[in-house]
Every structure is written in structure tokens, then in C-alpha cells.
Amino acid sequence: xxxxxxxxxxxxxxxxxxxxxxxxxxxxxxxxxxxxxxxxxxxxxxxxxxxxxxxxxxxxxxxxxxxxxxxxxxxxxxxxxxxxxxxxxxxxxxxxxxxxxxxxxxxxxxxxxxxxxxxxxxxxxxxxxxxxxxxxxxxxxxxxxxxxxxxxxxxxxxxxxxxxxxxxxxxxxxxxxxxxxxxxxxxxxxxxxxxxxxxxxxxxxxxxxxxxxxxxxxxxxxxxxxxxxxxxxxxxxxxxxxxxxxxxxxxxxxxxxxxxxxxxxxxxxxxxxxxxxxxxxxxxxxxxxxxxxxxxxxxxxxxxxxxxxxxxxxxxxxxxxxxxxxxxxxxxxxxxxxxxxxxxxxxxxxxxxxxxxxxxxxxxxxxxxxxxxxxxxxxxxxxxxxxxxxxxxxxxxxxxxxxxxxxxxxxxxxxxxxxxxxxxxxxxxxxxxxxxxxxxxxxxxxxxxxxxxxxxxxxxxxxxxxxxxxxxxxxxxxxxxxxxxxxxxxxxxxxxxxxxxxxxxxxxxxxxxxxxxxxxxxxxxxxxxxxxxxxxxxxxxxxxxxxxxxxxxxxxxxxxxxxxxxxxxxxxxxxxxxxxxxxxxxxxxxxxxxxxxxxxxxxxxxxxxxxxxxxxxxxxxxxxxxxxxxxxxxxxxxxxxxxxxxxxxxxxxxxxxxxxxxxxxxxxxxxxxxxxxxxxxxxxxxxxxxxxxxxxxxxxxxxxxxxxxxxxxxxxxxxxxxxxxxxxxxxxxxxxxxxxxxxxxxxxxxxxxx
Amino acid sequence: xxxxxxxxxxxxxxxxxxxxxxxxxxxxxxxxxxxxxxxxxxxxxxxxxxxxxxxxxxxxxxxxxxxxxxxxxxxxxxxxxxxxxxxxxxxxxxxxxxxxxxxxxxxxxxxxxxxxxxxxxxxxxxxxxxxxxxxxxxxxx
Numbered sequence: 001x002x003x004x005x006x007x008x009x010x011x012x013x014x015x016x017x018x019x020x021x022x023x024x025x026x027x028x029x030x031x032x033x034x035x036x037x038x039x040x041x042x043x044x045x046x047x048x049x050x051x052x053x054x055x056x057x058x059x060x061x062x063x064x065x066x067x068x069x070x071x072x073x074x075x076x077x078x079x080x081x082x083x084x085x086x087x088x089x090x091x092x093x094x095x096x097x098x099x100x101x102x103x104x105x106x107x108x109x110x111x112x113x114x115x116x117x118x119x120x121x122x123x124x125x126x127x128x129x130x131x132x133x134x135x136x137x138x139x140x141x142x143x144x145x146x147x148x149x150x151x152x153x154x155x156x157x158x159x160x161x162x163x164x165x166x167x168x169x170x171x172x173x174x175x176x177x178x179x180x181x182x183x184x185x186x187x188x189x190x191x192x193x194x195x196x197x198x199x200x201x202x203x204x205x206x207x208x209x210x211x212x213x214x215x216x217x218x219x220x221x222x223x224x225x226x227x228x229x230x231x232x233x234x235x236x237x238x239x240x241x242x243x244x245x246x247x248x249x250x251x252x253x254x255x256x257x258x259x260x261x262x263x264x265x266x267x268x269x270x271x272x273x274x275x276x277x278x279x280x281x282x283x284x285x286x287x288x289x290x291x292x293x294x295x296x297x298x299x300x301x302x303x304x305x306x307x308x309x310x311x312x313x314x315x316x317x318x319x320x321x322x323x324x325x326x327x328x329x330x331x332x333x334x335x336x337x338x339x340x341x342x343x344x345x346x347x348x349x350x351x352x353x354x355x356x357x358x359x360x361x362x363x364x365x366x367x368x369x370x371x372x373x374x375x376x377x378x379x380x381x382x383x384x385x386x387x388x389x390x391x392x393x394x395x396x397x398x399x400x401x402x403x404x405x406x407x408x409x410x411x412x413x414x415x416x417x418x419x420x421x422x423x424x425x426x427x428x429x430x431x432x433x434x435x436x437x438x439x440x441x442x443x444x445x446x447x448x449x450x451x452x453x454x455x456x457x458x459x460x461x462x463x464x465x466x467x468x469x470x471x472x473x474x475x476x477x478x479x480x481x482x483x484x485x486x487x488x489x490x491x492x493x494x495x496x497x498x499x500x501x502x503x504x505x506x507x508x509x510x511x512x513x514x515x516x517x518x519x520x521x522x523x524x525x526x527x528x529x530x531x532x533x534x535x536x537x538x539x540x541x542x543x544x545x546x547x548x549x550x551x552x553x554x555x556x557x558x559x560x561x562x563x564x565x566x567x568x569x570x571x572x573x574x575x576x577x578x579x580x581x582x583x584x585x586x587x588x589x590x591x592x593x594x595x596x597x598x599x600x601x602x603x604x605x606x607x608x609x610x611x612x613x614x615x616x617x618x619x620x621x622x623x624x625x626x627x628x629x630x631x632x633x634x635x636x637x638x639x640x641x642x643x644x645x646x647x648x649x650x651x652x653x654x655x656x657x658x659x660x661x662x663x664x665x666x667x668x669x670x671x672x673x674x675x676x677x678x679x680x681x682x683x684x685x686x687x688x689x690x691x692x693x694x695x696x697x698x699x700x701x702x703x704x705x706x707x708x709x710x711x712x713x714x715x716x717x718x719x720x721x722x723x724x725x726x727x728x729x730x731x732x733x734x735x736x737x738x739x740x741x742x743x744x745x746x747x748x749x750x751x752x753x754x
Numbered sequence: 755x756x757x758x759x760x761x762x763x764x765x766x767x768x769x770x771x772x773x774x775x776x777x778x779x780x781x782x783x784x785x786x787x788x789x790x791x792x793x794x795x796x797x798x799x800x801x802x803x804x805x806x807x808x809x810x811x812x813x814x815x816x817x818x819x820x821x822x823x824x825x826x827x828x829x830x831x832x833x834x835x836x837x838x839x840x841x842x843x844x845x846x847x848x849x850x851x852x853x854x855x856x857x858x859x860x861x862x863x864x865x866x867x868x869x870x871x872x873x874x875x876x877x878x879x880x881x882x883x884x885x886x887x888x889x890x891x892x893x894x895x
Contacts, residue, residue: 064888102818241848294828330818482791493785500782501765506810516765520817
């Protein structure tokens with residue numbers, strides 16, 4: 001009978017990947033990543049030093065976006081030169097390490113959106129990542145966190161902000177479940193972010209006017225909610241124009257607040273005004289517009305549209321390409337990697353890798369430092385659940401993703417400090433009086449589901465009071481100082497003081513060690529290997545210091561601890577030099593140098609005393625006689641087995657390493673051509689060792705028994721065993737002596753091991 | 755300000771701290787926690803000045819970022835414009851808020867005459883012209 005389905009498809013149906021949906025390419029309806037028949041040919045017309053036409057549109061027909069780009073972005077003195085260069089040639093310059101960044105930035109000043117899109121479309125994903133690494137504005141990479149929770153609980157916000165700061169995030173961003181809680185969220189996060197160190201920039205994503213007011217009260221230091229769009233209709237639908245947004249950009253700067261715009265592929269498609277253009281072309285318009293407005297940077301790379309963009313062929317490559325245009329236009333780039341575009345952990349890891357390796361001003365424009373359900377922006381590509389995965393990726397690739405591991409004991413201290421600090425501020429300002437129970441529940445909580453703290457209604461009252469009473473950062477600093485949080489008060493004052501000089505308004509500015517670094521004083525100077533950003537020794541040590549790392553000492557300590565606690569019952573007595581046996585039924589078991597001396601259990605956790613007993617019993621069951629021999633000249637399974645076989649009266653021997661790997665060998669065989677091999681020590685159970693002994697005895701009797709099958713689904717090769725296996729083997733080999741002769745040993749239940 | 759700053763003067767707080775002064779003239783070393791505790795420092799002392807923005811514009815221009823420099827220069831003109839006026843002009847620039855170009859032209863005149871914000875005024879007038887061409891004075895809500 002013919003089957004109606006290959007069952008592999010049923011297996012595939014169960015994978016998380018299949019929860020993702022994919023869209024067919026359909027340029028007519030806006031589902032095209034890199035090009036659409038409706039995209040214009042790159043073109044510019046310069047007349048009398050003025051831009052008289054751009055990308056197929058004459059000046060008289062310019063829409064608002066065209067007009068703003070032509071007026072403020074395009075440099076007529078460069079446009080003719082840049083537009084005349086073939087796009088493939090420009091693309092090669094982007095990946096040519098000998099062409100300096102500045103030369104390409106200069107050309108971009110004369111390139112239209114269609115030209116920029118055409119040039120980056122020449123590059124494959126690897127080339128885009130490389131060009132991004134070369135073109136990004138600031139040399140030192142950074143990262144940004146989301147700090148939110150499902151209850152808008154200020155105690156948890158403060159604790160989580162302190163953790164985000166300790167992890168090394170350069171910026172933290174909050175938003176609210178209840179919009180009226182903006183002021184409470186802002187105070188809680190800015191106090192929490194002052195715990196531990198100074199200088200982490202903070203923003204409260206809120207309604208435009210309120211966000212600016214929160215910034216003016218000194219609580220927040222940057223904004224990135226100023227969205228722009230690639231078609232006129234979506235711009236107007238978003239209730240703004242290039243002029244209104246540019247006005248807002250100036251307003252933020254006039255208040256000393258760092259600002260970047262937001263745009264990303266898929267926004268126009270989501271809003272229904274895509275004009276049948278490709279995602280990349282529309283995004284190129286957004287980015288030219290942003291440079292035209294004079295903002296220092298952009299939050300770009302899909303953002304809210306990333307999950308939609310990821311449904312089309314080449315979508316992820318497109319997100320990388322638009323980020324490349326952003327940095328080519330000399331904008332700071334908070335490069336997306338926020339909205340989670342997939343249910344597949346493989347796609348998540350693949351998505352972040354190019355950015356982690358290339359570096360970025362802010363690798364994520366919102367890494368969820370909190371658990372997924374607490375992320376009020378919606379889950380990020382990476383969230384609190386996955387922070388350690390990310391830390392390990394940094395360590396694997398020796399790539400600086402902007403984060404630093406934190407020690408478990410420090411984390412709890414920081415949380416308690418932050419909770420105490422915000423509680424003191426609330427008490428001092430007469431806003432609320434958190435109880436010890438509330439504080440305790442938040443300190444230990446992984447997420448808001450575990451807390452007994454403020455209710456959203458109580459938070460509304462706190463937030464309204466902060467707003468209505470006109471409380472500013474000065475009041476908060478004074479309250480911290482008055483209640484003994486002097487360092488936190490200093491840290492917060494230091495951050496607010498940065499406004500006076502305006503240094504952090506320049507492109508790609510962040511604060512490290514109390515100092516502003518930006519594209520001005522830390523410019524990306526990549527010109528090939530050995531240049532640009534490099535992970536130095538100190539930073540490498542920080543990145544490598546993840547928790548729970550095995551060392552040779554910890555393995556030996558653990559073994560001794562095990563031997564002491566488990567009272568292994570393994571008593572081996574050395575009897576003297578081992579000679580060739582005479583008994584034709586004899587099966588010799590050759591154990592490894594550290595067996596029962598320094599190592600006491602297999603990788604599968606079995607006591608070596610039990611393993612040895614089972615093998616001996618199995619040999620007896622098979623009609624054989626067991627003899628134990630300790631090898632000193634080798635720790636290798638094959639040679640343990642072969643050496644044992646050559647001492648055996650029957651010519652059949654067993655080699656047994658302390659980690660549990662075993663072999664049945666024969667004296668006449670080549671070293672690696674054994675009778676049976678038991679290589680999957682982590683899944684080998686006592687019954688298998690007994691069967692091993694039995695089979696060895698049957699081999700000794702001249703039979704060919706059915707080989708022992710140790711069932712495995714591949715778990716024995718799991719990554720959890722590798723480091724331990726290598727360290728255990730190092731303990732074995734350290735006891736190997738050249739030419740050391742085998743010694744007979746006896747199980748001696750009474751005496752100590754010798 | 756006769757001297758023109760360059761990237762070499764950046765960051766100003768480190769390289770040229772004598773130039774970093776708050777709205778009421780206080781230098782960075784005068785703004786301390788103790789001064790704040792005494793009430794000798796207020797929020798006003800922690801805000802940016804038009805001079806600071808013009809200096810950052812010079813630095814941005816020297817780093818070949820002319821559009822960023824222009825934004826800082828427009829911002830310098832808004833430093834002394836009260837928040838409610840800033841927000842009112844922003845609101846008027848949003849689609850459909852102004853009922854005709856005249857509303858924007860009047861806002862531009864106010865910025866120029868009351869606050870000396872010449873660049874910003876020209877910018878708003880430009881918007882009036884573009885909005886007229888693109889039919890943005892239509893009723894929206």
C-alpha cells in the first residue's frame with residue numbers, strides 16, 4: 001500500500017519554525033525585499049547648483065519626502081559625481097578595506113535613495129555584514145535594553161534597571177502598560193540606572209509631548225520614538241510630516257536630549273501605503289530623510305515591521321542592508337534586533353550573529369533585559385530568558401556584544417540596593433511607602449508574576465503625583481542624598497550634568513566610565529585586519545567570565561567530594577607486576593591510571609565500584625575468570641584493551657577508562673580494530689557493563705556473541721559532557737608514566753585503595 | 755563666539771571645560787551634590803544653552819556633518835522658546851492642524867519676532883509652501 005505521507009513532514013510540523021508563516025514574493029502588493037518593478041531608476045538632475053529632479057521625478061512633481069531629501073540631504077556638488085559612478089563599483093568600495101569610510105560617506109551625500117538601494121543590493125549577506133562593520137560610525141560597539149514590567153511596578157523597574165546597567169547596556173528604554181504611569185516608570189528607571197555606575201542613558205517611550213516633558217524634568221536623556229516613513233501617505237497617516245518631525249528633532253536638541261529617529265522596512269506595508277515599491281527602496285528614502293533632518297542617528301532595521309519583513313524571501317538580508325545604508329549615511333544605528341520575528345530559536349540565533357560579529361552602535365534597539373511576558377514593547381529578539389545564551393555567543397566568537405556577565409551574588413545585592421533607593425526616594429518625597437514584604441518579593445523575583453508589590457492602580461497615583469507636583473530630577477537627587485544614597489545621587493547628577501556641554505548630542509554618543517564617546521572622539525577607523533575595534537585583553541577576560549566554568553581543579557574537587565560522600569566502596573589493592581596469564585578462560589580487565597585513585601564515577605554518574613562488580617559478575621556468568629590489571633603506560637581505551645588482552649590467558653581483554661568508556665579486545669588484533677567498543681559512556685548503564693563482561697567471556701570461549709547495543713539518540717555526544725570528559729581525561733593522562741608496567745590489583749573491600 | 759571649534763575640542767566637558775556653563779553661568783565644577791543640597795543649584799543650571807548648541811554645531815560641521823550642524827543651529831534658536839510655544843508650533847506643523855498656509859506663516863513670524871528664531875521661521879515658512887502644494891491643509895479630524 002502506498003503511504004500518503006513521508007512521516008518526516010509530520011516531525012517537521014512539530015518544530016517551532018512551523019509556527020512562523022511565510023509570504024510569497026509579490027511586488028505588486030508590496031511583498032518584495034530588494035527590488036520591485038515600481039522602484040525608480042537612480043537619477044539626479046542638477047541645474048544651477050540646485051536639485052531639479054531625483055529618481056525619475058521632476059522637481060515640480062516632488063512629494064514632501066522628495067522635496068525634503070532634495071533640499072536638505074543631497075549635496076549638488078557631489079551628486080553628479082556620485083550618481084555617475086556604476087553601482088557595482090561603489091559596492092566594491094564598500095567592501096574594499098583600503099577605501100576609507102570617509103570617502104564613502106562623502107559619496108553618500110550625493111546619492112539618491114534609489115542609488116543607495118541599488119548599490120547595497122549588489123552585496124550578499126556576508127558582504128553587507130562586513131561593509132556594516134567598516135561603515136558604522138562609532139568604533140566601540142554598544143547595546144540597548146528594554147526595562148519594563150507587566151505591572152509597571154516601580155520597585156521592579158528600579159531593580160531591573162540596575163541589572164541592565166550591571167550587564168553593560170549603554171542605554172535603557174522603558175514604556176508603560178498604562179500610559180499614565182510614564183512619570184513613575186521614568187523616576188524608577190532613572191534611579192535604578194544610577195545604582196552601580198554612572199552614565200547609562202535612559203529613555204521613557206511615551207506620547208511625544210509627554211516624553212519631551214519627562215526629558216525636560218531631567219529624568220530621561222534620550223528619545224527614539226520619532227518615526228518617519230517612506231511614502232507621503234504613510235507619513236501623513238502617521239500624523240506627521242518631514243517638517244513637523246524635523247521641528248521635533250530641533251526641539252529635543254534644544255532641551256539637551258539625545259535623539260534618533262525610527263524607521264524600518266515593512267512600516268509602509270503595514271500601513272497600506274507602499275506604492276508597490278520594494279522594502280529597501282522605501283527604507284532608503286526614510287534614511288535619506290533622517291540625515292536631511294539633521295538627526296544624529298536612527299533606530300532602524302525593521303523595528304516593528306521586522307516580523308513582517310522576515311516573512312518574504314531575503315527579508316533578513318534586507319534588514320541588514322537597510323542598516324548598512326543608515327551607517328553609510330553616517331547615522332548612529334540602533335540596529336533593530338528588537339521585535340521577535342520568529343518562533344524558531346535557530347532563526348533567532350542566526351539573526352543576531354552578523355550584528356554580534358560586525359558590531360553596531362547599539363546592537364539591539366531593545367534587548368529584552370526582562371522576561372518576555374514583562375516586555376511591554378512585546379517580546380524582543382532576545383529577552384531575559386536568553387541573556388546567558390547571548391553572553392556565551394560573545395565568548396564563543398570573542399565578539400563584543402556590549403554585555404558583561406554578572407556574578408550571581410552581585411546581582412541580588414544590586415537589586416536590593418536599587419529597591420531600597422527607589423523606596424527611599426518615594427518615602428522622602430511622600431509618594432509611597434513600600435513595605436519590607438513588597439521589597440523582598442521584588443528582589444528575588446525573576447519577573448512580575450513572582451512579586452507582591454504595587455498594583456497598577458497604586459502606580460497611577462504615584463505617577464500622577466510626580467507629574468502634578470512638578471517633581472524633577474533635582475528633587476530626586478536631593479532625596480537620594482538625604483537618605484544616604486550618596487553614590488547614586490552623584491551618579492545621577494553626573495548624567496544630568498552631561499547636558500550642559502551637549503557632548504552627547506553628537507553622532508553615536510554613549511557614556512563609558514563617565515566619559516562621552518562618540519563618532520567624533522571614537523571614530524570607526526577600520527582599514528583591514530588589526531584596525532578598527534578589537535577586543536583587547538581586559539575586555540576579552542570580561543567576556544570570557546561567564547558563570548559555572550569547569551576547571552581541572554573543580555573536576556578533581558568534585559570527584560574527591562563524591563568519593564568522600566558516596567563512600568564508593570571501591571577498594572583496590574596493588575598486588576605487584578602483572579605477567580601473562582595461563583588460564584584459557586581468563587579475561588583481563590585493564591583499568592586506567594586514575595581509575596579509583598582520583599576518579600570515582602563514569603560520565604553517566606555510575607560508581608566505578610559498581611561498574612567493576614558488574615563486569616566481573618558478567619565474566620563469571622559467561623564462564624570466564626576475571627583478572628584486574630591497572631595500566632600505567634596509557635589511558636587510551638584501545639591500548640588499555642589491547643594491553644589487557646595481551647596479558648590475558650585467553651587473549652581476550654577489556655579496557656576500561658574511569659569515565660566509563662570500555663572496549664573488548666583481542667591480543668591478535670590491531671589497536672583500533674577491537675571486538676566491541678562502548679564509546680557512549682554517558683548513556684551506558686550497569687546492565688550494559690554486565691553484558692560486556694559476559695560477551696568478553698564468550699569471546700574467550702571462541703564464540704561470536706551478539707554485540708551489546710547501548711541505545712542512544714545522540715545525547716551521549718551532548719555538549720554538556722565535552723569539557724568534563726576532556727578534563728577527566730587530562731587527569732588520567734597526568735598519571736601516565738612512560739614504560740610504566742601493568743600491575744595486578746585485587747578488589748579489597750576492607751583495605752584502603754593503593 | 756569668534757573662535758570656531760573643531761573635532762579637536764571635543765568632548766567640550768573634557769577638552770574645553772571652561773566653555774561648558776549652565777543657563778545661569780555656573781561652571782561644571784560649581785555644580786556639585788553639596789551645592790545642589792544647599793539649594794545653590796537648580797534644574798535651570800542643568801539645561802543646555804544656545805551657545806553650547808552652536809559650539810556642537812561647529813564641531814559637527816568640522817566632522818563633515820552639515821545637516822546635523824543645521825539641526826543644532828535650529829535647536830539653538832529654540833532654547834529660550836517656552837515649552838508650550840514649542841509644542842504649539844509642533845502641533846501646527848502636523849497634518850491638517852493648520853487650516854491654511856496663513857496659520858504657519860503667522861507662527862513663523864512669531865518665532866522670528868518674539869524669539870529671533872530666523873532659521874526656524876524660514877523652516878516653518880517653507881513647510882507652509884510645501885503643505886500648500888501637497889494639499890495638507892485638508893480636514894483630518
